[in-house]
Amino acid sequence: MKISVITPVYNAEKYVVQAVESALQFEEVYEVILIEDKSPDNALQICLELAKKYDRVKIYQHPDKGNHGAGATRNLGLEKATGDIIAFLDADDYYLPNRFDAEKELFNNPDVEGVYGAIGVHYYSEKSKEQYYKLYGDRLTTVYKKHHPKDVFPGQIHMRGAFGQFSLDALTIRRESLKKMSTFFKTHLRLHQDTEFLLRLSYYLNLHTGTIDKAVAMRGIHEDNRITQVNSGKINPATTRVLLWRELNKWAENEETVPEEAKVHIKRMHRSFEIAVAPRFKKWGMITKYMITDYPSIRSGLFNINFRKGLF
Structure with a gap:
C-alpha cells in the first residue's frame, strides 16, 4: 500500500505537528499532504517547517492562497494525492499505532474499495473536558457491528442511531474507486460536508468493516472545534x-x-x-x-x- 494522508490545516498551529508525526510512524504512508487554508494563526509556518524536516510531507495552498473551507481543502488534497490508497486526518486529531492494521489484510482483496474503523476522544485541556465531556464522554465513534458492504448505505440512512457511524479519520479508500463519484466534498457546505460525502461514498463503494471495537485514531476536542460549537448549542x-x-x-x-x-x-x-x-x-x-x-x-x-x- 502507498497511502496518501490528506490533512486540511486551519487554525491548528498547536496540533498539526502531532497529527503529521502520528501519520509518519507508518511505513505504508507514502505522503502526508497538508493543505493550508489561510489560517489566522502560525500554522502555515509550522507546515513549511514540517515539509522541510520530513521528505514525505508536502504542503499546498489554494491557488489564490485564500480560505475556502474544509470541503474545498480536502478536494485539493485529493487532486494532489499520488498514492493508491487515500486516508484523511484532521490537523487537530492523530492516528494510533493500530491505524492501518485491518487495512493491511483487507486491501489484499481487490473487491475491497474502502475500510472504516472507530475513533476515540482526546481532550486537549481540562477546560475542554469540563465543557464537552457530557457530549462526548470517552465513547467510541463507531459502527456497532460488522456489516456487509451492501448494508452500509441503508444502515446509515435508515438506522443511523442503531447502526452507528464512522468518521473520515478512520476511513481508508482506494483512490481509483473514487472515480465512481462525480463530485467529492461539496464546497458550499461549511459544516457536515464530511457526513454528506461519507453517505454518498457508502452508496457507490464497497466499504468493509475494519477495527470497530477500539480506536484507530483520536478526535481532538478543544474550545475552537467547529463541530464542537455546533454540538454544544452555540450554533443551531x-x-x-x-x-x-x-x-x-x-x-x-x-x-x-x-x-x-x-x-x-x-x-x-x-x-x-x-x-x-x-x-x-x-x-x-x-x-x-x-x-x-x-x-x-x-x-x-x-x-x-x-x-x-x-x-x-
Missing part, C-alpha cells in the same frame, strides 16, 4: 443539518439508481429539519400540510430532538 444544529439533508435530497433525486425507499426517507428527513428551523408562523402551516399529505415526514421529525425543540 437543526440549521446546519437542514442544509445537509437538502443536499442529500438533491443528490438522491438526481441519482436514478438510488432505491425509492431511500429517496423517500431522505426527503422526509429534509422536510423534518425544514420544519424545525421554519419561523413559527410558517412552522404550523407546514406541519398541518404534511400531517395531511405526508404524515411520515412528521413522524420522522418526532424522533429528532432538534425537531421537537423547534416545535415550541
